[in-house]
Amino acid sequence: MATREATLAPLTPPSPPGLDADTARAWLGKMLLIRRFEEKAAELYSAGKIRGFLHLSIGEEAVSVAAIGALTEQDNIVSTYREHGHALVRGLPPGAVMAELFGKANGASRGRGGSMHIFDAKRRFYGGNAIVAGGLPFAVGLALADRLQGRDAITACFFGDGAVAEGEFHESLNLASLWQVPVLFLCENNYYAMGTALERHQAETDISVKGTAYRMPSAAVDGMDVVATAAAVRQAVAQVRTSGGPFLLECRTYRFRAHSMYDPELYRSKEEVDQWKLRDPITLFRGRIERDSLLAGAELEQLDREARETTDRAVAFAEAGEWEPVADLLKDVYAREQPCA
Numbered sequence: 620m621a622t623r624e625a626t627l628a629p630l631t632p633p634s635p636p637g638l639d640a641d642t643a644r645a646w647l648g649k650m651l652l653i654r655r656f657e658e659k660a661a662e663l664y665s666a667g668k669i670r671g672f673l674h675l676s677i678g679e680e681a682v683s684v685a686a687i688g689a690l691t692e693q694d695n696i697v698s699t700y701r702e703h704g705h706a707l708v709r710g711l712p713p714g715a716v717m718a719e720l721f722g723k724a725n726g727a728s729r730g731r732g733g734s735m736h737i738f739d740a741k742r743r744f745y746g747g748n749a750i751v752a753g754g755l756p757f758a759v760g761l762a763l764a765d766r767l768q769g770r771d772a773i774t775a776c777f778f779g780d781g782a783v784a785e786g787e788f789h790e791s792l793n794l795a796s797l798w799q800v801p802v803l804f805l806c807e808n809n810y811y812a813m814g815t816a817l818e819r820h821q822a823e824t825d826i827s828v829k830g831t832a833y834r835m836p837s838a839a840v841d842g843m844d845v846v847a848t849a850a851a852v853r854q855a856v857a858q859v860r861t862s863g864g865p866f867l868l869e870c871r872t873y874r875f876r877a878h879s880m881y882d883p884e885l886y887r888s889k890e891e892v893d894q895w896k897l898r899d900p901i902t903l904f905r906g907r908i909e910r911d912s913l914l915a916g917a918e919l920e921q922l923d924r925e926a927r928e929t930t931d932r933a934v935a936f937a938e939a940g941e942w943e944p945v946a947d948l949l950k951d952v953y954a955r956e957q958p959c960a
Contacts, residue, residue: 638846643904643913644922646688646845650680650901651926653704656713659930660703660720660734664880669720671733674701678843678875681900682807683708685848686775686870689856695743695761695774697754700735701807701874702747705777709744711737713929714936723940730943743772751812752778752785755804759791762800766863773801773859781812783829784820795865796833802865803855804830807842809874814886830867842872843898846907873898 657675664673676683683704687696698705706716711727719726720734728738728747737747745761748754758776765772782788783806795802806826810817817824830837836858840851848870855866873895877884908914 638907638911638913640913643908644918646684646849647901647904647908647914647919648922648925649684649688649708650845650904651923652713652929653680653683653707654901655923655926655930656707656717656933657703659934660717661876661880663720663934669734670722671735672700673720673734673880674878675876675880676701676704676874678895678899679807679809679872680704681845681848681904682805682842682870682872685845686777686805686852688849689852690773690775693743693770693772695745695758695765695772697745697758697761697774697776698737698747699751699754699777699779699782699807700747700749701779702737702777703734706737706739706744706747709739709742711739711742711744713933717930717933718937718940721937721940722942723937724943725936725940730940752782752787752791754778755782755787755791756794758802758804759795759798759800762795762802762865763798766800773803773856775803775805777805777807779812780806780808780810780817780826781815781820782806783826784812789833792830792833792835792865792867796835799862799864801859801863803852803859804865804867805852806867806869808869808871811874811878811886813878814882814884816886825869827867827869835865835867837867837869839869839871842870843900843903845900845904872900875899 654677657677660669660673661675663669687705687708696709703716707713715727716737719728719730719732719737722730722733724730728736732738732747735747735749754776755778758774762774808826812820827837827839838851841847851868855868859866875892875896905919
């Protein structure tokens with residue numbers, strides 16, 4: 620089995636932005652919240668509290684924090700089924716996200732979506748989409764609607780490397796370029812489409828160059844480095860806002876956990892995962908903070924405690940939530956309300 624190297628450099632190295640203590644505190648705090656939240660979710664899944672599918676983004680936190688941090692509240696976000704981190708960084712209450720994983724009525728989608736369908740229209744967070752590549756045409760539609768309505772907004776569309784093998788990827792990039800709509804296509808390339816390695820499903824493994832076929836500007840960045848990723852996303856966002864057209868950014872990252880909680884993970888070696896863990900985005904960023912003396916050690920530990928405490932409160936909120944009444948189970952399913960049998 621080939622081992623993917625964990626020492627990737629960006630194709631177009633961005634200039635790192637100025638990093639101050641407040642930014643360092645915010646970025647590390649958000650990455651820690653995602654990590655502790657998902658670690659607890661895995662524990663609760665094993666305990667039977669969370670059912671269905673559960674896809675974790677542990678190892679990919681830098682992309683969520685850097686990308687969404689570069690957007691405004693007016694921008695749209697379209698995500699995938701690995702979207703807990705995106706939702707948390709966007710500002711969805713952790714309790715509402717956890718309750719949605721539990722399937723409780725106080726969840727972000729009233730318990731009807733579960734892990735893969737977290738949704739919040741008020742925050743312009745449009746899923747959580749369970750279909751691979753299903754969000755790409757939706758993102759193009761949102762961007763087209765914004766342009767027709769004269770809204771000053773862009774749409775950020777997250778997807779994985781597996782989506783690149785789907786027809787929707789090519790159709791969406793083609794239309795976005797033809798119509799010149801403001802979509803930032805953000806590929807979270809973690810090198811595996813479920814259990815299929817990138818080199819086994821893509822003849823051209825450099826995803827960033829695929830934008831050139833559609834006359835779309837594109838770049839790649841080391842998605843394990845939150846500082847580099849933030850700079851790359853800011854550059855991409857600025858270009859989309861200025862040009863009004865699309866941009867493809869490939870963030871090269873890695874998930875430390877299996878594809879889902881059901882995945883036996885027979886397609887990669889433990890040695891490969893361990894190699895990538897040496898580039899844990901949280902560890903790398905914390906090391907930079909300490910090296911640059913931006914935050915004291917005690918404050919770093921406090922950020923971790925706060926992430927754990929926030930997660931504990933989210934679990935308590937979910938535990939206290941009610942199940943949706945049986946009489947309401949068919950609401951919003953049919954155009955006309957149907958009585959339950």
